Amino acid sequence: MTPSVPDLNPPTRLLCGSGPTNPDPRVLRAMAAPVLGQFDPAFTAIMTEVMDLGRQVFRSRNPRTFPISGTGRAGMEAAIASLVEPGDRVLVANCGRFGDLFVDLAKRYGAQVNQVTAEWGQIIDPAQIEDALRRTPAKIVALVHGETSTGMLQPMMEEIGRICRQHDALLVVDAVVTLGGIPVNVDAWGVDLGSAGTQKCVGCPSGMAPLTYNARAEQAIVSRKTPIISNYFDLAQLQRYWSPERLNHHTLPTSMTYGLREALRLIVEEGLEARWARHQRVGEALKRGLEAMGIQLFGDSAHRLPMITAMMIPEGVPDEAGRARLLEEFGIEVATAFGPLRGRIWRIGTMGYNAELSTVLRVLTALESVLRSFGARVASGAGVEEARRIYGRAAS
């Protein structure tokens, strides 16, 4: 009998979208390891390692550091579902799509939401947060550290942490795109709860959401007056599962846990500083290379994320057909954009395993070819030359 669905055979792509990125092959290999039961001592030891590694990567001593068994969005929802009680005031610092998601989540869980906003492509001034809290205190300030939708990096995190503490607000930070790529200093910044994803700079396939929270956040979770609505995202229960108590909750995704362990292990083995430098350099090479080709970058030039580069689509180049040609002919994925930026920018990710010169050179050469094929004028060879220069390679 011939099965109607053929053997799985996905093409090999260079994933330079907004995530997932190509995982380190060692991560995929780890995911193929023999499955263990969730209460097997050999598996609970692995859980403990994942917690330890998570603390190193989040730069935190928080005992409550463990992943949610869902994607990055699940981590954000676990935070909001567990911290927000109906009627609580939540201040969202919103300058992009993931700020919008915080607004949506907080409203769904019954919060009274205030927002401080900046145009997409700009960042939030800490003074906006301070002013807003002075006018209307909030229990929670939710903020996106790296706004994938615009390519912007929120600076002055320590200052924002200080403001939140002064106004007795919990600081909840989405570090989905930044963790493992640039400094995420949970303890030093006074982040009360940080959440991330696996499929960006952490370098694992999508499917888990590393989370960390401190005693202030834990206190807010366990001293709620109203019950947590979600069971799956109930941090009060999950923290007892991820502890020597081993409270039975869901069946942890074994293979994803293996992958996350390996990805975090590789980050620690590489060294955080080295990894940040690698992401910084690749982002610089790509941005300077694009500019050398004559392509404009999007957004506030002082606060660009190294791992997501937002480029203006040259005039006359169609968004969908352009990306399709990159994908079909060069095997390279770049990301479209959301809302007001759709059709105006492409977002190019250089994350985790892909944060290296060869990625930049493949992207620049392919872009040059594809943009020209649609009639755009781009300087020939200039991008590659500039990127190689930034990597200290000889011109000839």
Add this chain to the structure above:
Amino acid sequence: MTPSVPDLNPPTRLLCGSGPTNPDPRVLRAMAAPVLGQFDPAFTAIMTEVMDLGRQVFRSRNPRTFPISGTGRAGMEAAIASLVEPGDRVLVANCGRFGDLFVDLAKRYGAQVNQVTAEWGQIIDPAQIEDALRRTPAKIVALVHGETSTGMLQPMMEEIGRICRQHDALLVVDAVVTLGGIPVNVDAWGVDLGSAGTQKCVGCPSGMAPLTYNARAEQAIVSRKTPIISNYFDLAQLQRYWSPERLNHHTLPTSMTYGLREALRLIVEEGLEARWARHQRVGEALKRGLEAMGIQLFGDSAHRLPMITAMMIPEGVPDEAGRARLLEEFGIEVATAFGPLRGRIWRIGTMGYNAELSTVLRVLTALESVLRSFGARVASGAGVEEARRIYGRAAS
């Protein structure tokens, strides 16, 4: 530099607990395939295949057939979160721990919950459901098809479906342990929403939850008067992601999706009837083998699940130390029990890839040795003989 966390090296276990089971090696291999972006045409084609395969395995024509990006519990929560509005009446048919979970979930989402119950180890009489609905109509009847906690199979599903339709209630069925192991006839039974897991008879690692629902359930979801609270479990959004519309939601767990596709593909390739027969036979061999050894089985003998065998722990054998010896010395995991059954029964899973004679023989011989080591009297060799006989093997 020596990393402080060593290379991943989990031991090889025979997983005969309540799940996860050992996945088919082809599933783990599929999970190591190159990662694709979620809007890559090569990936959306895979999503479509997963939906088609899901319909075949759920025996349903429901267009809305797709997995939730979380474990089996996430599927149950997505169902309840999306169907239940505050104040809605939910009737839970409860005779075990997963019935309790339905009660918990429905209450969390604001339902007025009624229950019809049976003692753990028994099943629900459809007349109980009919009586309860006659007294107090309900919007939803939630029922566990296979109660993993007790090893019981709920019979008369068609009758229950008929009763629910007569009383205009939506029938929501947890088929986490049964899907892929025994008939789950969603359309023929009139199940309005069925949810499952990947790590039991489907034979994939834990981490996704196949779901299917019909037009009645969809109508209830899209015509709600109050918004769905959870974003991650918002089926009204997720069904637009899992459709040609491709509404952007979370980043689908690529590798888990590959694993689920392969697991479903292997089920269809084997043939549902052949797979059910395989599970039936292995369950029979294990149960008869245990009885031949002099071990008592737990619960209603007329309604035992083939894939989960609940055995009474022989007197004098300690629950934890007994299971630990099985695990450490024989590499075999069996499951403890919950609540009133803890310390009284062990649950032995023979699911998916493990549903074959060699599993039974390894379990029976190991059990014989371990139970004896704790001083229990069990008949020597009798279990193996009986199991081999059921598989038609010659006695000598």
